[in-house]
Amino acid sequence: xxxxxxxxxxxxxxxxxxxxxxxxxxxxxxxxxxxxxxxxxxxxxxxxxxxxxxxxxxxxxxxxxxxxxxxxxxxxxxxxxxxxxxxxxxxxxxxxxxxxxxxxxxxxxxxxxxxxxxxxxxxxxxxxxxxxxxxxxxxxxxxxxxxxxxxxxxxxxxxxxxxxxxxxxxxxxxxxxxxxxxxxxxxxxxxxxxxxxxxxxxxxxxxxxxxxxxxxxxxxxxxxxxxxxxxxxxxxxxxxxxxxxxxxxxxxxxxxxxxxxxxxxxxxxxxxxxxxxxxxxxxxxxxxxxxxxxxxxxxxxxxxxxxxxxxxxxxxxxxxxxxxxxxxxxxxxxxxxxxxxxxxxxxxxxxxxxxxxxxxxxxxxxxxxxxxxxxxxxxxxxxxxxxxxxxxxxxxxxxxxxxxxxxxxxxxxxxxxxxxxxxxxxxx
Numbered sequence: 001x002x003x004x005x006x007x008x009x010x011x012x013x014x015x016x017x018x019x020x021x022x023x024x025x026x027x028x029x030x031x032x033x034x035x036x037x038x039x040x041x042x043x044x045x046x047x048x049x050x051x052x053x054x055x056x057x058x059x060x061x062x063x064x065x066x067x068x069x070x071x072x073x074x075x076x077x078x079x080x081x082x083x084x085x086x087x088x089x090x091x092x093x094x095x096x097x098x099x100x101x102x103x104x105x106x107x108x109x110x111x112x113x114x115x116x117x118x119x120x121x122x123x124x125x126x127x128x129x130x131x132x133x134x135x136x137x138x139x140x141x142x143x144x145x146x147x148x149x150x151x152x153x154x155x156x157x158x159x160x161x162x163x164x165x166x167x168x169x170x171x172x173x174x175x176x177x178x179x180x181x182x183x184x185x186x187x188x189x190x191x192x193x194x195x196x197x198x199x200x201x202x203x204x205x206x207x208x209x210x211x212x213x214x215x216x217x218x219x220x221x222x223x224x225x226x227x228x229x230x231x232x233x234x235x236x237x238x239x240x241x242x243x244x245x246x247x248x249x250x251x252x253x254x255x256x257x258x259x260x261x262x263x264x265x266x267x268x269x270x271x272x273x274x275x276x277x278x279x280x281x282x283x284x285x286x287x288x289x290x291x292x293x294x295x296x297x298x299x300x301x302x303x304x305x306x307x308x309x310x311x312x313x314x315x316x317x318x319x320x321x322x323x324x325x326x327x328x329x330x331x332x333x334x335x336x337x338x339x340x341x342x343x344x345x346x347x348x349x350x351x352x353x354x355x356x357x358x359x360x361x362x363x364x365x366x367x368x369x370x371x372x373x374x375x376x377x378x379x380x381x382x383x384x385x386x387x388x389x390x391x392x393x394x395x396x397x398x399x400x401x402x403x404x405x406x407x408x409x410x411x412x413x414x415x416x417x418x419x420x421x422x423x424x425x426x427x428x
Contacts, residue, residue: 101145111175272364280365292395300411375396
């Protein structure tokens with residue numbers, strides 16, 4: 001194990017650190033972080049309109065019997081909230097990705113974001129403002145920001161205003177020519193694609209790339225890979241969840257929206273693997289299903305004073321899926337004893353939850369509770385079913401069993417160290 005850790009520190013850690021700090025990935029990750037409240041709100045709006053409680057729909061339709069445009073009036077609140085969240089998600093991402101990337105270069109982020117929005121509509125964004133246009137929004141945001149940055153650094157393209165002009169006006173004129181050229185480039189590329197009989201870039205890209213990508217990410221092997229990568233990165237002190245967040249978010253929003261639409265239409269929910277699936281059944285207590293580690297320490301590791309001290313402090317944040325105190329306090333990071341259960345527990349948990357879903361025991365996740373929602377409660381909300389809570393509880397128990405022998409091993413080693421220390425002090 002020492003040789004393995006030394007090898008990974010020498011060859012893997014530097015590369016992974018560069019990837020984790022790569023400005024384009026950080027721009028994408030932070031853009032989705034900004035939109036998370038809206039995505040959660042939109043998911044809850046869909047849940048309220050389609051709450052799977054027997055008699056709920058009939059009761060609400062009876063109380064609020066008036067219809068507007070073919071829909072019961074009480075459903076309009078959820079529908080209107082959806083229009084302001086999921087229905088325009090790609091617009092937010094197009095702006096925020098360009099804004100974050102330009103800001104990282106110390107270029108005017110607001111101008112870059114506005115130019116990205118314009119470029120997105122130039123390529124046909126009006127037909128893909130919801131999650132269907134997410135991939136194109138990401139690409140447009142990154143490319144437009146890069147083009148705008150490079151053109152902004154050309155002195156001949158900068159229109160300088162005299163002193164005394166309001167800063168906002170000066171910035172807008174400074175960005176005028178770079179904006180014109182950037183949006184024109186996207187317009188020219190779109191024209192060429194239209195000439196190739198691609199009527200709408202967004203819808204064509206969605207059918208060609210995004211849908212197959214979502215299908216691939218919905219498979220059991222990919223779910224296992226995601227469950228493996230995050231704790232593996234964390235073991236070496238890298239924030240695994242943040243590093244794979246751009247990948248997860250590109251499949252998360254479309255999958256949630258598709259699941260919610262299927263639920264509303266009374267059809268089978270198509271996508272098993274999405275962010276609430278990972279949060280509610282795999283990241284229980286935090287990456288590595290560490291709620292099970294805390295339980296194992298309280299049951300088996302009571303004689304391990306260092307473990308008990310850290311577990312006592314980590315229990316409260318662990319209930320809200322925050323496990324940094326454990327990761328760096330025990331520590332889990334670069335701890336060869338905990339490496340195996342830290343990797344194995346989430347992979348077993350994702351397997352249990354995946355097959356419980358595909359077998360029909362519990363519904364797929366169609367709602368997105370905040371990631372800090374306590375275990376079991378989050379699973380009930382995500383699946384809108386009591387079965388989800390049962391599977392989450394099973395995963396907690398299984399993870400505690402997986403961690404137990406390794407906690408026992410650590411406790412035995414700590415006990416031997418204490419006895420040796422006591423013997424040394426007695427003979428001193």
